[in-house]
Amino acid sequence: MSRLRWNHNIHYHRIVLEAIPDDAVSALDVGTGDGLLARDLAHKVPDVTAIDLDRDVVDSARAEFSGINFLIGDVMTYDFRRKFDVVGSVATLHHLANLPAALRHLAGLTAPGGVLVVVGLARPTRLSDFAMDAVGVIQHRWLSWRRGLWEHSAPTVWPLPHSYAQVRQAAAAELPGVAWRKLPLFRYALVWYKPER
Template sequence: MTSGPAVRWNNNIHYHRRILDAVPAGARTALDVGTGNGLLAAELHQRVPEVTAVDPDATVLASARTEDEGVRWVQGDVLTYPFPPASFDVVASVAALHHLPDLDRALARLAELTAPGGVVAVVGLARSSRPLDALYDVAGLVQQRRYRRRYGIWEHSAPMVWPPPHTYAAVRRSAARVLPGAAWSRLPMWRYSLVWRKPPPA
């Protein structure tokens, strides 16, 4: 891995730990969906021997490749790229699912690619629609200012979609439909997390 700044921080990097903590013991393969600049894929590769990272944007992938030459970098759309079903012990995504308008289809695809006993781990963005969301937004603003004073903000070069097309409530309903039993958390700094373990073979 190439060396970079001592600390790179932004709202997405802050929550990488949510993904890394969900990696099951003994995981051998991982897929980073919408890898962007590749920071999560490189961190996953420190824990998982075989990591594939997919993104449709060729320019941002050129940047990602400098993070870790041992990751398999793939340009493509996760919904249509011919990954074999059930081929990854970990299917992870940070700040990418809001780029995919059909959330049910996107979550179903992540589940399809996950091996039995494996994990889907997502940190995503959504849109506030309820009073409780506003409280998280205020808390997130305070938290972000504190971290920004300490670390600054590392600016990624991946394409952005704002505002997100889905509300937090819609994401939670979609997860309940497609990934029954998934653990859902609303997070400060305009994020949510979603962790689902695919049932092992009977």
């Protein structure tokens, strides 16, 4: 994992890495940004592709990390001509306007028997959301003081277009059997294993 840099997204790379099937040989990092998840995936999977719309961050990641197939493009329209054993997305889903279509498309890029893992940001609307975010504020202060907060260079989207409830509902509809978790540090996780058939 990316231990020399820390922020909320890097903190949860482990969720993607822990979900990788034992026999996985290929991975796609969706919205790679500075390439740190792609680098972490490359320690566990031999064939890693990473895609992002932003040319500057992709060029920077390509210069820093070798052995990864970095692509500049829109994951929703790019023709990969293949499927991947692992499709990972950290802090990217809220950049994609049509949430159900995005989840459906990422599921389509996942090979049978593979895994789709999304760590994302969403808008709090329920009391439980605000309570978890309050825990996140405390955790953020402690970890930022202890590890130092590294600011990524990738573009951001604000305000967040989807609520936690909307993400959970869309995931349940598009990814039958998906595991959902609300996380501290203002994140959620979706882990979905695609059936073999």
